[in-house]
Amino acid sequence: MIDKSRPVTLDALDRRILAALQEDSSQSLDEIARQVNSSKTPVWNRIRKLREAGVIRRQTVILDPDALGLGTCFFVLVRTSEHEAEWQQRFLAALRDRPEVLEAHRLAGEIDYILKVRVPDAKGYDAFYQALIKDVRIFDVTALLSMEEIKETTALPV
Template sequence: MVEHGSKTSGSDENAVRLDDVDRKILALLQEDASLSLDEMARRVGASKTPVWNRIRRLREAGVIRRQVAILDPEALGLEACFFVLVRTSEHDPDWAARFLAAVRARPEVIEAHRLAGDIDYILKVQVRNARAYDRFYQALISEVKIHNVTALLSMEELKATSALPIPDLTGVRG
């Protein structure tokens, strides 16, 4: 059972300890969060109330952030996925705040990461086509000064999942 507030030490210090039932519940939710509580309880071999209580505790512990529907970009006409590599010569807090605001304001940006290494940021941008990407690019550079931008068009998605691997931390010593 998830231990509320229980953390492990070392590199896993922020990880919540989960038991096998917690891991089964999380795996089911990642596969299909629309499963009924009855069906989830049946699949994990427990009754509804304990399963519901575990889900509630996993939410309270921050393991479950939210439950959403995953949409098909192509069904919505968003057939072009670009990975945008951003290099900047600006590293002051004001620039970073403007860049973050610009990225968060653009619905085309479905992921954004600050990186270590030669590239400062990578954005995953989902749009209809190259013209739509160019409109996104022009808007971005009009809002914030960027030293260098490289856009890479994904030719084929080989794997995409929102499911995280669920580690077994029961053997980790605190």
């Protein structure tokens, strides 16, 4: 079982491997080994150990939302007057069932949740909103349209 309460100790080679993988995980082991100035077998062993330690959760691809007709991004601020476990379970289930929701965070402060939502356009957002409020009661929702994406990354600073 992975112990997430303690960060994993990484050395310089681990960090270089992780940086290379975050840049492009489709690279071959030979390419990564060349980038990090090591050989293939030690790099493969390090990657395996990083997976086993839970540092590498999964590998995936990053798609272009505009190319898929999902060029409109909203940040949705949700306030609720209900804080019971049953409401929260229904709300979280509703979010998990909505593919438009790319991220959801529970916050401290006046706003309870923030959602990152990708849709084709304003009508797409309204359809998402109508489906959400049909599934669960929400006290207040504010939708903020992202006018320009200035920075987006999945890469963590290693």
